Amino acid sequence: MSRLEAKKPSLCKSEPLTSERVRATLCVLKGILTSSYGPSGRLKQVHSGFGGCVCTTSQSSALLSNLPVTHPILKILTTSMQNHVSCFRDCGLFTAILCCNLIENVQRTGLTPTTVTKLNQHLLSLCTSYLKSESCGCRILVDFSSPQTLLCLVRSIVTSKPACMLTREERDHLSALILRAFLLTIPENTKDRLILGNSIIVPLKGQRVLDSSVLPGILIEMSEIQLMKILPIKKSEAFKVALFCASLSGDFSDTGEGTMVVTYGVSLENAVLEQLLSLGRQLVSDHVDLVVCQKVIHPSLKQFLSMHRVIAIDRVGVALMEPLSKVTATICSLLLCNRNDTAWDELKLTCQTALHVLQLTIKEPCVLLGGGCTETHLAAYIRHKTCNEPESILKDDGCTQTELQLSTEAFCSALESVAGSLEHDGGEVLTDMKYGHFWSAHAEAPSIVNWPDLLSRCGCGLYNSQEELHWSFLKSTRHPFVPQTYLPHEATGSADNLTLDCFTAKLSGLQVAVETANLILDLSYVIEDKN
């Protein structure tokens, strides 16, 4: 007897953001993200709890993909961050932290979601148009005639991943390698469109980081015994290559459902092998020199090929198939070494990020000042703008001056908090009143201090404290000021140790953060299907 059960009614919750549980879980998530941010960020051990490998990381891509969150609001947040990371690879934590900060700050203002959403959009467009403008004071154009800027960019990315466990020397070596690998993927002569090649990361775990290197071309692993057999290679002209992605192991790929009945004395295996050998004869008569197979080649076929002086390499894996199929393009292999698995995995992600960021930078040839300076500078600019020229926003939206002020404060302090999240050791965070850059100081400084002596350089490393500057704590309220725009060219040209961020990734991060926060703030109901 079957029994029908009535469907459970769906559960509908209104004003989901006001729930204590949602606030608490958002707070935990934010805690995880902010504590991981930056070069001195704390690491997380991510594991399944059932044994298996332990991933030690502070990177958003590793953290977000491993966080199976349950609440719909958190899901919106993590999904949109993951989308950003999968497109841009960089600035994932920046985006997620900014989004959390915005949600938190806006809730405190008590403004209606509609007003906030509108104003946030305006503030966002102020930011993006400033960052894209000529007058932008936190943007540097990349000079491709010298490697300095790109090297700084790569070094900043590598430095911001502490779980790679690199010493200074190793970090510099690796940054140079990454840049070289990238340059090897740029074709020498292009006609109208630039098509970048690939860099393949080859693992060499357990070795010293300084043994990492870059080679042009594709590196294929094969056994020493096999190698001895084919050496020395006498042929001088180009090799004729046959590339197989299908298995040549001689099994039957798919016999379908049901049972197959064969007569006694008929050997299917031999029949398949005979087919393989006739393929081999064809390859030999076509004068193929090298047979590469993604999967396994039957030992008898291998034997046949090697008897006819054809080199056969099998089990190269799916990752190499695409680069192998366009081996004529610019491809290089980055042999990556690190002492242990955890650190190697982190290093691999870092290299992928850096290579991707370089690709983005070649499309949009500029970089942003890093180390928190862009955030504080941008906040200063927005504060000044809404204080001095509020009309342009107010006339469109019908908001009051107070609403704009509250909203601006929420937005700007969210940006500044992201910068402040770089500090993990209880230091004091400040901003200067001329450039609007980010500075940090020892928290237990005596009450009357000589700031220029206590501080050394700003976050991005562009300015030092010996200039005539005035500082203010980031948390304190201060009068809006005009941060110096138009970055002088000589200031950036000489500095060889700047902390820089990817322009495209950060700009997108800013947009994703604001839009996701708007979406979450605007949620009125969560309807859950309980069946």
Place this chain on the structure above:
Amino acid sequence: MVMACRVINKRRHMGLQQLSSFAGTGRTFLGPVKSSKFIIDEECHESVLISSTIRLLESLDLTSAVGQLLNEAVQAQNNTYKTGTSTLLFLVGAWSSAAEECLHLGVPISVIVSVMSEGLNSCIKEVVSLQVPIYNVFDHLDSTKTFSGLETFNISLCPFLQIPSDTGLQKEHDLNDVASPSLTTYSLSGIPVKSPKLFRRQTEVEADKNTLQNPQTLKNSLLASSHYRKSILIHSRHFNRTANNQWINKPDGFLEQHGAATPNTYRCNDLVELEMGLSHGDHNSMKLVDEAVRLQYQNASIQQGNCTMPFRFDISRIFTCCLPGVPETFSCVCPGFITVVSISNTTLIKELENQPVRVILIEGDLTENYRHLGFNKATNINTLLESMKIQQNSSEEVWTNYVLQVLIKFNVNLVLVQGNVSEHLIERCIHSKQLVIGSVNSTVMQAFAEASGAVQVTYITQVNENCVGNGIYVAFWRSIPSDVIDRINVITIVIKTEGINLVTVVLTSPVTAQMQTKEDRFWTCAYRLYHALREQKVFLGGGAVEFLCLSHLQILAGQSLSKRNHVCSGWLHNTSSWLASSLALYRPTVLNCLANGWHRYLSTLMYNTASCSSEFEASTFIQQHLQNARDSGSPSSYILNEYNKLNSGIFNPSISNKLEQIPSIYDIIIPKIEAWRRALDLVLLVLQTDSEIITGLGHTQLNSHETEGFLFL
């Protein structure tokens, strides 16, 4: 799926504490005298005897996240270098405590990470001065001096930190441990020879402070001292400077010997001296390594003829054959492949002896059902039997017959198989005069392929005339008396061919439980020599390097840094952070904590080698030398001078005709430094970790007492 997240270092750093406690279990494995441990499984009442870090970790429950990271680090070191794991484990413990100490003292984590990391870097640069180059050790191989000639003398286990071994032997834990090399060494020495030591305990140190300048007085005082009544300091041909040849520190940091003809006289060009130095007291194992190297060298010389390619020690062509139940003295080294076969092969071997046989090499299993890797068998194929023809033979029988036909056709009498072999086939082959041996090591297969011209195949169907190798000889291996070998109910055979580049080291032990340990120790010695020859340089060992690190760090900590010191600001990745300018404040604390790790290492080493009766005693003793090193102005010169004294001039005429030298103790360089780095990396990785994120875990899967401290998303 619910994610749980736990903050792990709120008040005390759980991760670091876990590391310390894991590492604590391996402390007795540090140094040349390793006390064995019994590991008992309480559930199945099985127990194993272990005496190495790798075997220890195999037996420990390391399922926690930190435990897994530790295991990963130790395995990575072992897979890459096969040595240095005890050092790694010990330093993990010592430096986790050091990092914890820094946390207690309020040092920011980022500063601990930077200063410790750069502090170790600085140490690694500093110890370059204690490297000894190796020159042409194979040039003098033909000389009559071999490793066995030296073994009867009691060589110091740890000369840098040595005190006479008779005091050590009275220690209880050594007497209880029959495997202890110190005991073996002692019993080997017919004459009560005592090794010299660099670091003597306080009483003596006081005495020779006054006599440092004068070798004659030093000698007299040493001879007069009660501890040194029977002391012999032996002349070394490589360390034969007189005491007025002081090492001075040049301004560029390189050491140069003052007053010597050539600046670089610290060198090693004698294989036996090198092996002695790298044996770390385990002469039995190193003797076997020495013989294996010599066999390889001879073989290479014969093969090469007039061609003078430099000889390379190929560790992959050394194979070990373990014979438990056979007395220790039967351990030996032979060319070719020695293996154990079942007694049922006796008649067959007799028939095959004294004639060249033909061989085939099978890469996979030799069974009917075996298919190569990557071949997926279809499960839904049925073979239709036509009722008229009832099969006489099973398919297994058909296959076996086919194999035998192939063997007969190609006149093959020996089959070496890397995988398993069908029992039925083996039996049939015995009757038709064919010897089939399974589970053959891949390097053995490769050696036979090279020497006999055979080509390895996967299936018997692939065999053709080109795959068959010639000129193999199979014989009984009779180096062990038949009554001994009969007791363990196997027969040992040797398979070889002319010019085969393969050496078998036969390891024997009367105690089955110790077989593994013995094999591990052999490989440890073999890899030490292998790395040393590959690097062409070694460290002065016996604690010299670690002592220099300790002393160097203490001096660094003592140097005051001006606030704008650029040397120090470079130590922080993030130079613009306030931490860079606060570095000077915390740096001495962190460096001292790191140095304490070395101090613990050295005192445990001394305690383990029975040089001191307590770690406290060892510690005071090290303090004294640190003071001396500091006072001397240049710790590295101090160490080199003390090392020099160790090997110079004092001579006992009664045994002079036998004794050429007591070699120095050497350590291998890259594996050691990498072990340090790995240890510190692991500690710093755990130090920087603040939470554990467990994916795929429901509320219900956590016990109620465990849920405390977990947050769920």
